Amino acid sequence: MNRRRKIYEGKAKVLYEGPEPGSLIQHFKDDATAGNGKKHEIMDGKGVLNNRISEFIFSKLNNLGVPTHFLRRLNMREQLIREVEIIPLEVVVRNIAAGSIAKRLGLEQGTRLPRSIIEFYYKDDALGDPLVAEEHVTAFGWASPQEMDDMMSLAVRVNDFLSGLFTGIGIQLVDFKIECGRQFEGDMMRIVVADEISPDTCRLWDIKTHRKLDKDVFREDLGGLVEAYREVAQRMGILTETENALSTGPRLVE
Numbered sequence: 093m094n095r096r097r098k099i100y101e102g103k104a105k106v107l108y109e110g111p112e113p114g115s116l117i118q119h120f121k122d123d124a125t126a127g128n129g130k131k132h133e134i135m136d137g138k139g140v141l142n143n144r145i146s147e148f149i150f151s152k153l154n155n156l157g158v159p160t161h162f163l164r165r166l167n168m169r170e171q172l173i174r175e176v177e178i179i180p181l182e183v184v185v186r187n188i189a190a191g192s193i194a195k196r197l198g199l200e201q202g203t204r205l206p207r208s209i210i211e212f213y214y215k216d217d218a219l220g221d222p223l224v225a226e227e228h229v230t231a232f233g234w235a236s237p238q239e240m241d242d243m244m245s246l247a248v249r250v251n252d253f254l255s256g257l258f259t260g261i262g263i264q265l266v267d268f269k270i271e272c273g274r275q276f277e278g279d280m281m282r283i284v285v286a287d288e289i290s291p292d293t294c295r296l297w298d299i300k301t302h303r304k305l306d307k308d309v310f311r312e313d314l315g316g317l318v319e320a321y322r323e324v325a326q327r328m329g330i331l332t333e334t335e336n337a338l339s340t341g342p343r344l345v346e
């Protein structure tokens with residue numbers, strides 16, 4: 093029986109009221125969506141994998157002094173997070189041309205960009221999350237100039253960390269998206285990394301073969317999404333061989 097108060101339900105996650113004030117429970121669903129929800133399927137095991145992968149990345153960021161909303165993992169599908177006020181922007185960092193930038197600027201997929209590029213998209217499903225300039229963000233008050241600086245600095249630090257992490261396991265970090273939130277503590281406010289970082293929010297290519305190990309497998313109907321995510325988790329050393337074997341045998345019940 094579930095008596096928890098639901099705060100918000102998105103395409104891939106649900107937020108519930110947490111056990112103490114200022115905390116929330118982030119629950120990872122198995123839903124895979126693309127094209128602003130037009131394409132939708134349930135992928136058995138995706139939520140469990142994203143919970144573990146995101147936990148791994150956020151814990152490491154916390155340890156490196158990059159502030160995040162993550163507190164601790166609670167179970168297979170849930171983690172305890174700090175309640176933050178989400179800034180309505182998707183902050184995208186690109187190292188290699190792919191996806192929308194390749195289309196927009198006529199770049200060949202896989203071309204290394206002259207330097208890492210940070211972009212902002214306004215989070216609005218009805219508008220299809222349009223690309224916006226810093227001018228729009230500050231003029232419409234979605235974030236202040238100082239907050240933009242803080243978000244860019246966080247994005248660069250996350251990119252440095254993730255690039256090293258993935259290179260070490262034979263994966264190229266093509267691009268990724270983060271979301272940021274305002275964490276209030278007394279009179280103080282700081283910007284922290286929120287939401288999730290997982291193969292749902294990154295483009296990850298095998299360094300040698302360029303095989304896709306991220307949500308493009310679903311977007312482009314390449315097949316084997318959960319297997320690709322499991323491979324990322326395994327290379328990160330998150331899944332033990334036993335857990336991996338279990339995924340094709342009897343299922344663990346939460």
Ligand code: TMP
Nearest residue numbers: 190191192193267268269292293294295
């Ligand atoms: P894009 O090339 O489609 O603009 O995507 C850039 C990166 O942002 C890619 O790693 C996927 C990620 N992303 C999300 O996580 N959520 C989204 O809604 C979109 C559009 C992109």
